[in-house]
Amino acid sequence: MFAWLKKKPALYDDVKRFNAITAPALSTPARTCRYLAIDLETTGLHARQDHIVSIGWVPIVDQQILLPQAQHFLIKPPVSVGQSAIYHGVHDKDLKDASELSEVLQLLLQEFSGHYFIAHHCRLDRAFLELAFQRYFGKVPKMHFIDTLNIEWYRMQKQGIVMKKDALRLPNCLARYKLPVSAQHHALEDAYSCALLYLAQLKKSHAEITIADLLVQSR
Template sequence: MSWNWFKKALQEKPKFWETYLSHFVGKERSKRYVIFDCESTGLHVKKDRILSIGAVAILDDKIEVNDYFEVFVVQELFKPESVPIHGIMRNGNEDKIVEAEAIIRFLDYIKDATLVGHHVNFDIELINEALGRLHLGKLKNEFMDTDAMYQKLKHLHFEEHRSLDELCDIYKIRKSDRHTASGDSFITALLFLKLKKKLEI
């Protein structure tokens, strides 16, 4: 067995990752937005873990109700103190998959869409940490933050943050299924459309 063959084998990436990267090469970027949210065991991106990912797509300024995504992740790390926030039990009734499979399905769902979230950097970093545990690169998608959009609209300083609850109250958005990944992604999608229209983007 030659060293060059061994080195090449180490450099080879799994098919799902190559498929994901192919969406960013040699073609016009998608006009699809994916609004997503992660529920996690806590707020430390390196130490905490993803519990669920929820997402919904927007195309032509309309929420595509049949184009949605939701997975629950097997809890290798369990923090009972976080359960009252997200409501996900370690041995709950949800069908759970391992983190690697959740990431594979998420990449297949998002493709080259622009990712949108409220304080989205945290969710992006959670996904990137999970990709790192698979020895892969980081997300290539462009992304937008609804909090940053509101700051721009109101000419606020970048440190003047607003919570999702506050903006829902301001724009009279019903907070159904709050603190679930799928519920928060749908709420954020409604907020995104309102801000996008006001910003004329």
């Protein structure tokens, strides 16, 4: 009786398989790890009440961005995108043939176990992803995030640089490294920009920097 209350969602096993392949140890040299730069566009800034409308990701292996494996997905939200279209440029009419969020998350789990995840100001992306995984899969996967915004803040503090307003916005961070700046609020373009920034930060780091070092910097 009441066994159905304990039944796990059908996708629960996908999370278990993802978790079974652990990311490299914290002592691993950061330059040897595999990464996935990821970005979300959403209808707002509150994960519990707003919705994901697009996801972009870009893999990094051996300090190389793998553009052929980059992906961009439009996502069907349960409500109209409303005024948020002003920021991300995705309108309701663009979402008629959009992907189901559960299918995109399932693909992420299947292809990127053993990776470290990279995002610029990862707290927001992470909150949306964790709630989505909990909703559709019944369990949150063990995703280890490195935050390029916090790494940049750490570096500027160490160098004694006085930060001006908006100094940590992604375009301004890119400009400091003389990297190309693309249009903001497109999930794939922002994921690619984040990947570029991370590789530039890694290049400026000491040769033996480990994943543990970067996780400390990105807190």
